[in-house]
Amino acid sequence: MLKRHLLYPFVFACIALAACKSPQAPATGAAQPPAKVTAQIVQLKPWSDVIEALGTAQANESTVLTAKITETVRKVNFADGQAVSAGDVLVELTSSQQAAQLKDAQAMARDAERQYARQQDLVKQGTVSKALFDTATATRDSSSAKVDAIRAQLADRVITAPFSGVLGLRRVSPGTLVTPGTVITTLDDVDLIKLDFSVPETLLGALAVGQQVQAMTAAWPERRWEGRITSIDSRVDTSSRSVLVRAEIDNPERVLRPGMLLSVQVFRAPREVLVVPEIALVQVGTDSYVFRIKPDSSVEQVRVVAGARRRGELEVREGLQPGDRIVLDGTVKLRSGSRVAVQESTAANGATASH
Structure with a gap:
């Protein structure tokens, strides 16, 4: 019994030695294969900053048609929602x-x-x-x-259309006794929409007459309406510290209606900036990094200062230079010093993403 216990340590030592000499064990210090990644060369691209706001649509011309005298309605010559021209006779009084x-x-x-x-x-x-x-x-x-x-x-006693436009709902019928101020209907010129929206006074220096705007509405989320700023109010609202801005938007199909709520984007003058895809960004806490590929195919982790963002892209204010090659896809398996094999490389001077 005593001899058997003395034999066990010798057997375990032989097994461990055999395992160390096993041909399946990896050789110490063997080089790891390079990680396969996609890359992009960073270059300057046009970038237009966007100011976002909410606005209310107004008709180009709008009025409420009323009677001037007390009299009964003899004849009504229009229907609800009818398009009329300037001078058309709408209502005849006795x-x-x-x-x-x-x-x-x-x-x-x-x-x-x-x-x-x-x-x-x-x-x-x-x-x-x-x-x-x-x-x-x-x-x-x-x-x-x-x-x-x-x-x-x-x-x-003859009420006519003062300008061309679209009538609202009819409020009178033949035989109705109207008095001064009695509403007959409304008339709106909606071929051109005036869009009023407020912008914080801190952005007043970024606004100018003629700037391009783009408007969207929840009623037609897939559509965009283009327009331009035509005027900026001469006063700043002291309670909201904002300024009222007016843009004009063509509305030939008469889809937009006065009173609608629209989201507005004002595009500032384009500037040249370094742009990288958001997929290349590695976020560590509050810091942002990218992996830059060095000439020897190794990578280094570079801290960058991100600026404005747009669909799938972001502006880089610090950390990179034009011509730097960065990793796009495959960053999750990298660290500083890792070697990479670029499978696909794209250039940043391709088509700029739409606004």
Whole structure:
């Protein structure tokens, strides 16, 4: 029994020695194969900073059509949502009394004109005094003024479109008694939309008339409307510390409506910056890094200062230089000093990502 216990350490030592000499054990200090990665050469690209805001759509021209006098509606010549041209007759009010008065005034005006012409001939012949001729002249002018006054009354009983646009809902019917201020309908010129939005006063220096804007709405999330800034308010709101900006957007299809909420992007003048894909960025805490490939195919971890971002890309303000080659895909298996084999390389001077 004692001999068996003495034999165990000798057997274990032989097994360990055999394992060390086994041909399957890896050789000490064997080189690791280079990691396969994709790479890109960093170059300068045009970059346009974006100011984002929310805005409200306004019609290019907008009015509420109302009655000027108290009268009943005789005829309605439009339908809800109808497109009309400037001068189109929309509503006719009862005007039979004024029409009769106009005929009487016109008849009196014609008679006064004849009396004036007759007196003018007699004055030239010296058979009528100048006083009688002056009376005839005054009568003629008075009759003409009465005709104009009745015509103005008739005009108040015909409501026309002051400009071309789209009508809203009809609020009256034939026989309705309207009074001054009674709403008949609304009229909006929406072929051109005025978009009003507020921007913080800190960005006032970045705004200028003529800058390009892009508008979007939740009603049509896949569409974009292009426009330009036409005016910047002369005052800053003291409560919100913001300035009101107005842009104009073409709306030929009349899809946008006054009062709609739109998200707005204002594009500043392009500048040249270093741009890298977001996929190349390695985030460690609050610091950002990329792996730069050195001439000997090894990599070094470089800290970068990121700036603005856009779809899949970011601006690099510090840490890289034009011409640097960085790793795009495969960063998860790298560390400083690792050797890499580039499978695919792309250039940063390709098509710039759209805004």
